[in-house]
Amino acid sequence: MKWNSSHKAAGQHVHQPGDKHAHAAGDGHNHTHGGIFGKNTELIFSLICGGLIGIGFGLSFIDGIPPLVSMIFYITAYFFGGYFTAKEAAQTIARGGFEIDFLMFVAAIGAAILGSWVEGALLLFLFSLGHALEHFAMEKARKSIAALTELAPKTALRKDGNGTNEVPIEALRKGDVIVVRPNTKIAADGVVVKGSSSVNQAPITGESIPVDKEPAPEGSFKIEETGKLDDKYRVFAGTINGNDLLEIQVSKEASDSTLSRLVQLVNEAQTQKSPTQQFTDRFERFFVPAVLILVVLLCFAFLVVDETFSTSFYRAMSVLVAASPCALAISTPSAVLSGVARAARAGVLIKGGRPLEDLGSLTAIAFDKTGTLTEGKPKLTKIMPLKTDVTEVQLLKIVVAVETLSDHPIAKAIVRDGKEKLGGEDLPAAHDMEAVLGKGIKAALGNDAIFAGNLALFESLDESKPSAEIVAVVRKAEQEGHTTMLIRRNQEYIGMIAVMDTPRAEAKGALEALQREGIRKMIMLTGDNQAVAEAIAAQTGITEARGGLLPEQKVEAVTQLAQQEGKVAMVGDGVNDAPAMARSTVGIAMGAAGSDVALETADIALMGDKLSLLPFAIGLSRHAKKIIQQNLIVSLGMVAILIPLTILGIATIGPAVVAHEGSTLIVVFNALRLLAYQGK
Known part of the structure; x- marks a missing residue:
């Protein structure tokens, strides 16, 4: 993932408690893996390597085919499996370090010198496959910044004199006035100075219901202190205007907008490594040079031990193959792949x-x-008549008839759910609708004047104010999280309805x-x-x-x-x-x-x-973590056993390879258990 997935893009992470581990871009295995097949070249090379090994191994059992044919397939497999491993090893050495990449490459060469071409090619195949899949996942995550920056429009309509000019958002300065057309994205943070509309702020604030905006009173604010203004006056870059024209005075330049800060916040946390990968990185920093030094010393063991150079060299190569942490290299990737595959089958x-x-x-x-x-959208949740001679159905018909005239998002939700509750019943026809922004609407229904809105509408409408009992009912619903609407017919309060994101x-x-x-x-x-x-x-x-x-x-x-x-x-x-x-x-x-x-x-x-x-x-993750820990114990344990045995000559290249590949199989099959995970 990270969802990303140890896959965050370039940039330096700022440490905070609980942050993912920091890892500067370019560290470790963050190399270029493109080539003849594009960005997936490493993965394709790895699969070709595996195919060549299989073909060569299969041909070796067919009578009449010279061993040289299988050898050609193994040598070709070495090229495809070792290309990126050798490339990374060279880059690591150029930086003055050693990694498992280098050790695996040298071990594969050592296996070839000893005639163990299949084992060497298999080492390269498994190692390159794990790397290829890791880099494939990392590449996927680098789109997050691009996706963020595309939220805001690239240009804005800036007022100049009596007209408007389309300019890049980078050209906007504090105090400029921009025009935002209906149903378009707002280009800059600012304050509404003309026009009224409902703005969908979900992209920035996550609010489920669009927020009504109105002009800030002239002279009521300083452009440097707009953050203190009521939300009904402020707008954000990347939010979506409703059905009316707005004029907005820019309060922040593009580089400092709320949206730009989002980009920066995401960018700060883009580069991390897996906990197990961090462990293996620390381990290989010491392990790889130690093994190389040990192998070099063993090559010259004939100087202090009564044996031939060929015997010392053979022992050194046996140690090199035994010490190649192939099982360690794939212990995490194999478990990760199994866990990811099992999760994908379940829709995760x-x-x-x-x-x-x-x-x-x-x-x-x-x-x-x-x-x-x-659910992420308002639903009609309460229909409450306040008069004994008004039924729920009658109240709902009145409300739906009036709200049909409005294009406000809440009105649309009421009409949608109201019609569903009423079935196919006929609705009366309302007309002469007048909107009171942020408060409600007024419309005519037959000879009656219908008012629908929040308490603020009726507090300023006339002398016919709702009773204390009605106010208490409304306040109680609001405390429960509902957005309420009182319904008045002429001078009578006949009901209340409410919507809520359920x-x-x-x-x-x-x-x-x-x-x-x-x-x-x-x-x-x-x-x-x-x-x-x-x-x-x-x-x-x-x-x-x-x-x-x-x-x-x-x-x-x-x-x-x-x-x-x-x-x-x-x-x-x-x-x-x-x-x-x-x-x-x-x-x-x-x-x-x-x-x-x-x-x-x-x-x-x-x-x-x-x-x-x-x-x-x-x-599934907890099960995967246990399997990864088990795999680490098996892989490291096998290396710890094989190295002393090969140094002492108890185990030669044959048993070392068998034990080495045996531990690899154990690790793989243990990881595959994740595919059968069923949950609790």
């Missing part, structure tokens, strides 16, 4: 080894609300399953208000809810949770979740509902958009 995309390992170590998870724990059907069960998997702490981070957050938390079983958060504040919350718990996952589906995902130990995106950025930035994607898959993924 895991982007590499680091998230697969880290997911099993989690004790805390942070969730976005909208589209993650909830929890996913599987959310509560999924969170209970996560607790059984050992997740101790689950918190919700959302841009919606605290009342809405707490209402959803109560319905889903979330242990803590934090509302009213911008992307930077979500990052701070994830960092704080990591300080408390050590490792933390972030589950989300929006662009606003991307920085928090990148800063978390494991970023998890809801698939079908997720934005491109969230999917690219995340380490794990629930492809079927099913939250219920998360407990399965964590259980």
